[in-house]
Amino acid sequence: SSSDIQANNSEGNLRSPICCIMGHVDTGKTKLLDCIRHTNVQEGEAGGITQQIGATYFPAENIRERTRELKADAKLNVPGLLVIDTPGHESFTNLRSRGSGLCDIAILVVDIMHGLEPQTIESLNLLRMRNTEFIVALNKVDRLYGWKTLRNAPIVKALKQQSKDVQNEFNMRVTSVITQFKEQGLNTELYYKNKDMGETFNIVPTSAISGEGVPDLLLLLVQWSQKTMIEKLTFKNELECTVLEVKVVEGHGTTIDVVLVNGVLHEGDQIVVCGMQGPIVTTIRALLTPHPMKELRVKGTYLHHKQIKAAQGIKISAQGLEHAIAGTGLYVVGPDDDLEEIKRSAMEDMESVLNRIEKTGEGVCVQASTLGSLEALLEFLKSPAVNIPVSGISIGPVHKKDVMRASVMLEKKKEYATILAFDVKVTTEVEEFAEDTGVKIFKADIIYHLFDQFKAYIDGIKEEKKKEAAEEAVFPCVLKIMRDCVFNKKDPIVLGVDVIEGVLKIVGTNPEEQQKMFGRHFDIEDELVSHISRKSIDVLKANYKKDESMPNENWRLLVKLKNLFKIQ
Ligand code: GDP
Secondary structure, eight states, rough: EEEOTTTOOOHHHHOOOOOEEETTSSHHHHHHHHHHHHHHGGGGGOOOOOEEEEEEEEEHHHHHTGGGGOOOOOOSSSSEEEEEOOOOOHHHHHOTTTTSSSSSSEEEEETTTBBBBBBHHHHHHHHHHTTTTTEEEEEOOSSSTTTOOOOOOOOOHHHTTTTTTHHHHHHHHHHHHHHHHTTTTTTEEEEEGOOSSBBBEEEOOOOOTTTHHHHHHHHHHHHHHHOOOOOHOOOOOEEEEEEEEEEEETEEEEEEEEEEEEEEEETOOOOEEEBBBBOOOEEEEEEEOTTTGGOOOOOOOOOEEEEEEEEEEEEEEEOOOOTTTTTTEEEEEOOOOOOHHHHHHHHHHHHHTTTTTTTSSOOOEEEEHHHHHHHHHHHHHHHHTTTTOOOEEEEHHHHHHOOOOOOOOHHGGGGGGEEEEESBOHHHHHHHHHHHHHHEEEEEHHHHHHHHHHHHHHHHHHHHHHHHHHHTTOOOEEEEEEEEEEESSSSSOOEEEHHHEOOOOOOSOOOOOOOOBBTBOOOOOOOEEEOHHHHHHHHHHHHHOOTTSHHHHHHHHHHHHHTTTTTT
């Protein structure tokens, strides 16, 4: 079957804002999405909500219906709201379009019982970096002790129903969260008290379980988008489209899931996408959306379309998409367009990433699921506090060839023979191969965790080296023999000493002992100094640069002794 759909054609010629959900793990991102999606399920109708590829579309009518109790007479000009289905970072970092963030607005979910958590801050920083508008959903209000459920009620109404104790706890927790945001340099306020929207970010208390505050959240999302982004949301015929995922689908080969932000796509359009091995030029074979009767779970039932207008999530089937990179822009070649120029544009995103690779060739390898997440990871590794050099990058699952590439470092700098794998699969086979080769693979879905693992590994190596070095390290010191403390003159010599300068340490292995004797070879007036060598100086330099046992004055003493021994 084929049909033309103009999913969210609007009178005002605005497209639907695109929204994604971010926040710390377990704050309720998935649940909130479910809640927004399924509110009307009990009533046996989905209220015009349509499941799209990678996203859910909420028509304005549905939002109007659900926010009736809020008595907002503001006109909804946008046709609806497109919410990206994958909550979390990837969905945000993935979504790029021509160098800017693709999400128009985000929901930053915070658990009211926990306040700000590490990924809240990570999300916050991403949002700021991309200059993306967002609304804080202060979720799980129903967990406040003694909360009385008022299903799907506006939050102010729900709060009025609560006991004084619940209200007090609520206020206390809100105040604390506002303070925590302030510590991050951000002004926030409950949206219904916010007199300075724009400067002060809105907080909407919600429950993803019983739905309180969800109408407020929906209305605010739409109102705020259409109030502040009219220009961005005005439908343009210029195509803006981003690859979300590259997937193999039975009967269609490799397909790409895209979000069409602006413009129209047609069956038969010639398109260009960024590929691992260069630009991919191909022709749209089919434009697919899920069958509305998805509940039946009939296999392979996609609707085919002759053309689709933004904003919409679409699956594209075409030849040669195997090496397409998720998170990059899709381009359509028009009759007057210069193909070579479009190819260059398509590869630009990739090049900006390639430019960040260490020119010296010394560094770890990093791998991520999409270009967007790879960029986020590179940006993080480059930050001064982290500062881990990168010598190679890749997108998609870790293969043997990636391990091979990382193994080159084994000879140059062993600790960099490492792959930091962010949100990608590593098969057992590859893992075993890496182990045999001596390449370390660290896997995580959270950037911070990757860093923590790598840092622990590096610290471990440093510790190990230090231990090895301790055997050869000779610390500089100047000793004075104490009078009346000559306990044994030889075999072994036992003397009481004052440490005048430097640090006196036990040596791991005893240096060859020459037959020396107190009173014959040296005497009470003689100063004793540590017996350093070129080798021992190098060992100290390599392993004790920032060690507490080697403060500046000890390095100065080392130089003095070096001159004394005439070491070159
Ligand atoms: P995500 O990791 O952010 O996607 O979090 P989930 O949506 O998976 O939720 C994590 C847990 O918190 C699940 O057990 C949810 O049932 C629970 N949860 C989510 N939202 C709420 C809420 O508003 N109230 C309560 N009481 N529990 C919630």
